[in-house]
Amino acid sequence: MTHRIPPPPGTMSRRGLLRLGGGVGAAALLGGALSGCGRAASAEPVTSGSVNLAFWTHDQAYVDFFETAAANAEAAGDSPFRWHLAPTRAGAADVVTKTIAQAIAGRGTPDVAGLEIGAFPRFLRGEIAAELLEPLEGHIDADVRDDLLPSRTAPFTKDGHLYALDSDAPLVVYYYREPEFARVGLPTDLATWDELAEAGRRAHERHGVAIGAVAVGSDLGQVVQIFDMLLMQSGGRLFDEDGTLTIETPEAERALAFLVRGVREGFITTVSDFYGPGMQAALKSGELIGQWMATWYKIYGLMPNVPEQSGQWRIRPLPVFSDGGSRTSFTGGTGFAALTGKRNTLAGVELVTSAYLTPAEQIRRFVDLGYLPTRRSVFDDPQLLEIEDEYCGGQRMFEVYREVVDEAPVFYLSADKPILDTVLSGHLLRAYHGDSSPAEALRNAAEDFRGQTRNHD
Structure with a gap:
């Protein structure tokens, strides 16, 4: 199967940029409205008893999990509250949009909201997070705070305040289809990307297989995501802690150069996205036999697309870059937050902390949903270490996760992440297409980003 890299997009108007940037312009306007009105007067909080919580999320699995967590806490007598969830489901971006819009309207906000990490940057614009979300650090014991993975608290932190608890610690591992690796003579224990690339190049020439894929479709977040995973693994990041862009670095050039080499030599194929028909075809045909991706990809990518390949897949730590870095990375996540200043704020905080911080619920979250502890x-x-995964041939996958968790990089979000997705994705495609070198692509993306954010500000 041959995958064509689409021509890079042309110059985009600022209006189009903001539209494609996930509504960042709207978020800025909403932030101004919130700041202009000032913080609403806080309602007297309910401190115990039966409460009806407005619970917003994009995934029914979260509703089911929290309902069970509420029942478990009540049965154990661990909370002064008895929660009754009134769930509302919407798209991940819509949860954020509607939460902010209802806050401006002065009514109808959720008590607890699940904020997908790709949409959360809109809360980082201005004072939106401080105006709407309850800071959680004061509600968490110091020993528990110290036990939380910094890589999962940093993205949901602003100005020293933690506004949401992540649902997952989505470590990036390398998935490989073991029988196909054996058939084409690919070792499964190569230590570096350079070694795997050379072996993959030979396997592609002889057997037409690929050891990875990049997204080149219209989902700009996915186009950037597959690069960002390797960027963080190599020791770089998109933004530093204060939101400054940091893509003009040797680490970023190293990661992109690997992807460009792979696309040009054929050991990395291209798909429109990682969940649709193109990815399914690449997996089913046997063209794609490996992929670096987060721990949740088995459930949301492999199992739905190729259920018949159950028992054939395995995971391992990522091969390392020869110039440095770790054996894992991060991507994805959803943080649950309680809205501040409401009668049910304390009840919302108690639900989130009870469901997401107790060891028993962290274990159940992995068993029920496949999400790693935070x-x-x-x-x-x-x-957890003894669980054998049927889809991955009985492998004890948690042994791999524990092996690499201490190497996981910390990454930071910026309110301007949607703008970066828009400008960087185009330049990544240009590099894959051979229209610019990796260094040129990153430099031009940085220049475009600075120009757009300067105009935006």
Whole structure:
């Protein structure tokens, strides 16, 4: 199967940029409206008893999980509250848009909201997070705070305040289809990307297979995401802690150069996205036999697309870059937050912390949903280490996760992440297409980003 890299997009108007940037312009306007009105007077909080919580999320699995967590806490007598969830489901971006819009309207906000990490940057614009979300750090015991993985608290932190608890610690691992690796003579234990690339190049020439894929479709977040995983693994990042763009670095050039080489030599194929028909075809045909991706990809990518390949897939730590870096990375996540200043604020905080911080619920979250713990100590739990995964041939996958969790990079979000997705994705495609070198692509993306954010500000 041959995948064509689409021509890079042309110059985009600022209006189009903001539209494609996930509504960042709207978020800025809403932020101004909130700041102009000032913080609303806080309602007297309910401190115990039965409460009806407006619970917003993009995924029914979260509703089910939190309802069980509420029942467990009530049965154990661990909380002064008895929660009754009134769930509302909407798209991940819509949860954020509607939460902010209802706050401006002065009514109808959720008590608890699940904020997908790709949409959360809109809360980082101005004072939106401070105006709408309850800071959680004061509601968490110091020993528990110290046990939380910094890589999962940093994206949901602004000005020293933690506004949401992440649902997952989505470590990036390398998935490989073991029988196909054996058939084409690919070792499964090569230590570096350079070694895997050379072996993959030979396997592609002889057997037409690929050891990875990049997204080149209209979902700009996915186009950037597959690069960002390797960027963080190599020791770089898109933004530093204060939101400054940091893509003009040797680490970024190293990661992009690997992807460009792979696309040009054929050991990395191209797909429109990682969940649709193109990816399914590449997996089913046997063209694509490996992929670096987050731990949740088995559930949301492989199992729905190729259920018949159950038992054939395995995971391992990422090969390393020869110039440095770690054996894992991060991508994805959803943080749950309680809205501030409401009668149910304390009840919302108590629900989120009870469901997401107790070791028993962290273990159940992995067993039920496949989401990794966000407390470091839970990675040593014997129950998790003994679980054998049927889809991955009985592999004890948690042994791999524990092996690499301490190498996981910390990454930061910026309110301007949607703008970066728009400008960087185009330049990544140009590099894959051979129209610019990796260094040129990154430099031009940085210049475009600075120009657009200067105009935006």
